[in-house]
Amino acid sequence: xxxxxxxxxxAALARLGLIPLARRAARMIRAPGVPTxxxxxxxxxxHDPAAHTQGLAYADGELYESxxxxxxxxxxxxxxxxxxxxxxxxxxxxxxxxIAIVDGELLQLTYTEGRALRxxxxxxxxxxxxxxxxxxxxxxxxxxxxxxxxxxxxxxLRSRRFERLGxxxxxxxxxxxxxxxxxEFVDGRIYACVLWHTDVYEIDAHSGNVHRVIDCSELxxxxxxxxxxxxxxxxxxxxxxxxFFVTGKHWPSLFEVRLPS
Numbered sequence: 001x002x003x004x005x006x007x008x009x010x011a012a013l014a015r016l017g018l019i020p021l022a023r024r025a026a027r028m029i030r031a032p033g034v035p036t037x038x039x040x041x042x043x044x045x046x047h048d049p050a051a052h053t054q055g056l057a058y059a060d061g062e063l064y065e066s067x068x069x070x071x072x073x074x075x076x077x078x079x080x081x082x083x084x085x086x087x088x089x090x091x092x093x094x095x096x097x098x099i100a101i102v103d104g105e106l107l108q109l110t111y112t113e114g115r116a117l118r119x120x121x122x123x124x125x126x127x128x129x130x131x132x133x134x135x136x137x138x139x140x141x142x143x144x145x146x147x148x149x150x151x152x153x154x155x156x157l158r159s160r161r162f163e164r165l166g167x168x169x170x171x172x173x174x175x176x177x178x179x180x181x182x183x184e185f186v187d188g189r190i191y192a193c194v195l196w197h198t199d200v201y202e203i204d205a206h207s208g209n210v211h212r213v214i215d216c217s218e219l220x221x222x223x224x225x226x227x228x229x230x231x232x233x234x235x236x237x238x239x240x241x242x243x244f245f246v247t248g249k250h251w252p253s254l255f256e257v258r259l260p261s
Contacts, residue, residue, distance in 0.1 A: 028198050029213070031173035036199075036213045039244070039257035044222065045083035047247050047254035051076070055098035055138060055182050056236035056245055057106065059121065063236065063245060066099040066108050075099070075108055075124060080238075080245075083254050089124055091117065098139035098182055100146055102160065109136030109148070116162055130162035138183035140190065147190060147205070149180040155190065155208070170203055172210040177201060184244070186237045191244070193233050200235060200246070214259065216246065223251040 030036060054068040063078040073096035077087040095111035106124065108117040116130040116139075138149035145165065146158040153176035157166040170177045170192070179195035189211070190203040200214040216232055223230075230250040237244050238256075247254040 028217070029172060031210070031213070034173055034210055034213055036215050037260050038215045038218065039246070039255075039259055041218070041222070041255055041257055042243060043256040045081075045254040045256065047083050047251055048085060049226070049250050049252045051250065053182075053234040053247055053249050053251070054096055055100075055109075056234040056247065057099045057101045058236040058238045058245065059101040061240070062122070064099060064101070064106060065234070066096050068095050068097060068111065070095050075106075075119065077124065078254075087124060089119075097136045098149070100139040100141040102141040102146075107139060107146070107162075109139050111135060111137075132158075132162055132164070137181050138192070140183045140185040142185050142205070147183060147185055149183050149192065151179060151181065151195065153178045153180065155180060155183070155203075168203075168205065168208040170201075170208045170210070172201065172213075177210065182233045182235055184235045184237050186239075191235055191237075193231075193235060195233075196231060198232060200232070219246060219255050219257070220248070222255075223248060223253045225251050 051067045052069045055066040057064045063080045065076045065078055067074045073091040075089045076085050079086050094113050097109035097111050099108045104121050106119040112135055114132055118127045120127050135150045137151045140147050145160055148156045153170050155168040156164055158164055180192050181195050182193040184191045188205050190205050192201045198217050198220055200216055201210045202212040203210055230248055232248045234247040243256050243258050245256055
């Protein structure tokens, strides 16, 4: 096994909770001066427990989901009311990651392959790919491009052509917030799941400072997940509803929630 394959295998096993590498991350963090809030659960929707959720995205009344695992990755279109899978596209040969939608096109990251796969909406017709260096974890569309996570405390800013333009270093009470995973962008704020954490973090998109911690422990308790390895991961904002959809890996439940202002 070459060095890249060995590194990929170890990182993948850590993300699955099968080796202790990820234990360095605390499951819950509270910082003085940073408010903690709780989402209001509006609905609990059925979710496929076989889905290794890597990202959610919402557009025009439709909810999309990217699921990972080697040789088992998919892209799905979900019924926003029932959670039923209305369309499923296998994504062979890669470990799929986060997704984002802009201008009628959906982009799907890959873990270590350095490709952002492109699909035309609403049919999810593959149209090619864009390239990048390093790992891909989470992705969100901004006003003029994308923000992307790679599992570190640094968020990458990218153009519509996926050129890297800059970065935002994320801190909580002055300390780097490592493990940034699935992300969403709303009105100058980035909402980030963090690997092994029970919270979502509301981040200022310019400074990188965490403004609020969103305690999702109630969602986890109500998720009916089968294992502690089934972590919180997947967040999408629905602008027409002013709500968020939130789920986790292999959760039988998907939640529609609203945050306090």
